[in-house]
Amino acid sequence: MHPQRIIVLCLALLGIASVFIPWYTIEVLFVKTSVNGMEKNGVLFLVLYIIVLIFAFLSDRATQIQGLNMWVAVCAAICSGVLGLYELLSLANQSETILGRLIVGITEPGMGLYLLIASSLCIVLTLTLSPFLFRKK
Secondary structure (H helix, E strand, C coil): CCHHHHHHHHHHHHHHHHHHCEEEEEEECCEEEEEEHHHCCHHHHHHHHHHHHHHHHCCCCCCCCCHHHHHHHHHHHHHHHHHHHHHHHHHHCCCCCHHHHHHHHHEEECHHHHHHHHHHHHHHHHHHHHHHHCCCC
């Protein structure tokens, strides 16, 4: 299997795992609880990362992901990253009302959301920069 495909597979599996890691930690009256991606819209993120996994396994595995397969995987990773970033920024933008300030005060982003955004970014970078990274010498 080509090293680019192995890297993309590992990053996609990391993205799938990030859906099950806490996205938010909420503390109310000395009680902490966490909310993972499956309690929000994590199914959409799972579908996007499964698309990346499928396109990493298609065609000849000894070569890089190229052509339409690469661009579909890049688009799925970009959608996942943008939606994850939107999820992160929507928490910060709720401070306009009194209720929003209370929500922001008791809620802090968790590791899962950051991991989701980072894995999406790394998939995009790996796929788009792979002609330069994996040149034959």
